[in-house]
Amino acid sequence: MISLNQWAAQKQLGAVRLRPLHPPAYSVPTRFGVFTVRPNSLSAFWGQVEVRLGFPPELAGDQIYLHTLDVQKILEPLANGESVALPATRLVVVDPGHGGTHTGTRNIVTGRYEKDYTLDWALRLAPLLRQTGWRVLLTRTNDVTLSLADRVAFAEAHHADLFLSLHFNSTGSGNGLPAGLETYYLPPVGMPSSITRGYADDLHASFPNNAYDTQNFYYALRLHTALLTVNGGKDRGVRRARFLNVLSGQQRPAVLIEGGYLSNPTEARQIADPAYRQKLALAVAQALE
Ligand SMILES: [Zn+2]
Numbered sequence: 001m002i003s004l005n006q007w008a009a010q011k012q013l014g015a016v017r018l019r020p021l022h023p024p025a026y027s028v029p030t031r032f033g034v035f036t037v038r039p040n041s042l043s044a045f046w047g048q049v050e051v052r053l054g055f056p057p058e059l060a061g062d063q064i065y066l067h068t069l070d071v072q073k074i075l076e077p078l079a080n081g082e083s084v085a086l087p088a089t090r091l092v093v094v095d096p097g098h099g100g101t102h103t104g105t106r107n108i109v110t111g112r113y114e115k116d117y118t119l120d121w122a123l124r125l126a127p128l129l130r131q132t133g134w135r136v137l138l139t140r141t142n143d144v145t146l147s148l149a150d151r152v153a154f155a156e157a158h159h160a161d162l163f164l165s166l167h168f169n170s171t172g173s174g175n176g177l178p179a180g181l182e183t184y185y186l187p188p189v190g191m192p193s194s195i196t197r198g199y200a201d202d203l204h205a206s207f208p209n210n211a212y213d214t215q216n217f218y219y220a221l222r223l224h225t226a227l228l229t230v231n232g233g234k235d236r237g238v239r240r241a242r243f244l245n246v247l248s249g250q251q252r253p254a255v256l257i258e259g260g261y262l263s264n265p266t267e268a269r270q271i272a273d274p275a276y277r278q279k280l281a282l283a284v285a286q287a288l289e
Contacts, residue, residue: 001058001065001066001067001068002065002066002067002068002071003063003064003065004016004026004028004037004057004063004064004065004066005063005064007028007066007071007075008028011030011079013028013029013030013031013079014028014029016028016064017029018062019036021038023038023039023040023041024038024039025037025038026038026057026064030078030079030081031079031081032078032079032080032081033046033047033078033081034046034047035075035078035079037053037057037064037066038057039056039057039058039059039064040056040057040058040059041056041057042054042055042056042194043237044070044074046078046221048233048235049221049224049225049228049235049238050235050236050237050238051074051078051221051237051238052194052237052238052239052240053066053067053070053074054067054069054070054073054074054187054188054190054191054192054240055067055069055070055191055192057070069188069190069191070191073188073191073213073214073217074217077214077217077218078221082214082218083218084215084218084219084222084253087161087162089135089159089161090133090134090135090161091134091135091136091137091158091159091160091161091162092129092134092135092136092137092160092161092162092163092164092288093136093137093138093139093154093155093158093160093162093163093164094122094125094126094129094136094137094138094139094164094166095122095138095139095140095151095155095163095164095165095166095246096115096118096119096121096122096123096138096139096140096166097114097115097118097165097166097167097168098113098114098115098118098167099115099119099140099143099144099145099146100115100143100144100145100146101145102115102145102146103115104118104167104168105168105169105170105262105263106170106262107262107268107271107272108170108262108263108264108265108268109265109268109269109272110268110272112272114167114168114170114262115143116143117168117262117271117272117277118166118167118168119140119141119142119143120274120277121166121259121277121280121281122138122166123138123141124277124278124280124281125166125281125284125285126138128281128282128284128285129284129285129288131285132285132288132289134288137154137158137160139151139154139155148245148246149245149249151165151246152245152246152249152250155250155252155254156250156251160252161252161253162219162252162253162254162255162288163246163247163250163252163253163254163255164223164254164255164256164257164284165246165247165254165255165256165257166257166259167256167257167258167259168258168259168260168261168262168271169182169258169259169260169261169262169263170261170262170263171261171263177261177263177264177265178236178261178263178264179234179260179261179264179266179267180231180234180235180236180260180261180267181224181227181228181231181234181235181236181257181258181259181260182236182237182239182257182258183220183221183223183224183227183237183238183239183255183256183257183258184220184239184240184241184244184247184255184256184257184258185216185217185219185220185238185240185247185254185255185256186207186209186210186213186216186240186241186242186244186247186248186254187203187240187241187242188210188213188240189203189204189205189206189210190203190204191203191240193240193241193242193243194237194239194240194241195239195241196241196242196243197241197243199242199243201242201243202242205242207248207249208248208249208250208251209247209248209249209250209251209252209253209254211251212250212252212253212254215253216253216254216255217238219253219255219288220238220255221238222287222288223255223257223283223284223287223288224237224238224257225287226283226284226286226287227257227259227280227283227284227287229283230276230279230280230282230283231259231260231267231270234260234267241256244256257284259271259280
């Protein structure tokens with residue numbers, strides 16, 4: 001564990017500020033923004049945007065301590081403020097989640113399938129990205145069945161510079177009716193997943209995509225921040241998940257976006273609106289400009 005105070009002093013940043021919230025929060029100013037953590041909470045904030053930590057910060061005396069990996073893999077990339085260096089070739093593979101017999105989840109209001117909404121989002125996004133100078137390939141342009149391995153192989157075959165998988169979320173009944181945005185990337189080696197959905201989460205597993213830990217995080221944060229301006233700030237955090245096979249095998253930065261909950265009636269109605277999906281597409285394109 002690393003004392004946030006000592007880290008800030010080493011970096012010649014301003015003092016950590018105790019904010020008398022309930023529970024209390026600790027904020028450290030960096031050159032590029034303010035990072036805020038709370039004791040025993042995985043929810044950290046970069047400005048107003050939620051970033052999930054790998055480990056809960058601990059309070060000891062009047063000092064707050066962060067896990068070394070959270071400092072190395074989250075706080076320092078934020079404090080360094082390096083933007084994503086866009087590759088010269090700028091080829092992005094956009095992956096509309098599901099398709100064919102893999103319907104994905106279902107809109108609780110309209111009954112339409114996730115696979116249709118993700119394809120529509122991708123088809124709206126592609127021309128917008130091309131306008132900003134990206135070359136764009138889609139893993140599917142119609143309602144076909146593709147395995148996760150097919151999607152990874154497609155990006156590999158085309159030597160994509162970035163892989164972006166588009167999804168919408170849902171939750172079973174009895175879990176309340178969550179709404180909001182979740183953006184995922186592969187956890188760095190040693191860091192637990194934010195969610196495991198019952199899959200084993202081997203912290204020591206290393207994947208090809210772990211070569212891109214920092215870029216994954218930068219892309220995820222940029223996309224997440226842009227999309228929050230569309231969904232009214234319903235923020236469920238930039239997160240990590242090791243079981244997402246569409247990410248782990250990638251030899252390029254890779255992000256998976258869960259653009260909202262089709263199981264939440266209010267959000268399901270928004271996502272059913274083509275104008276709203278156009279805004280989602282615009283936000284993604286702007287984030288990658
Ligand atoms: Zn999905």
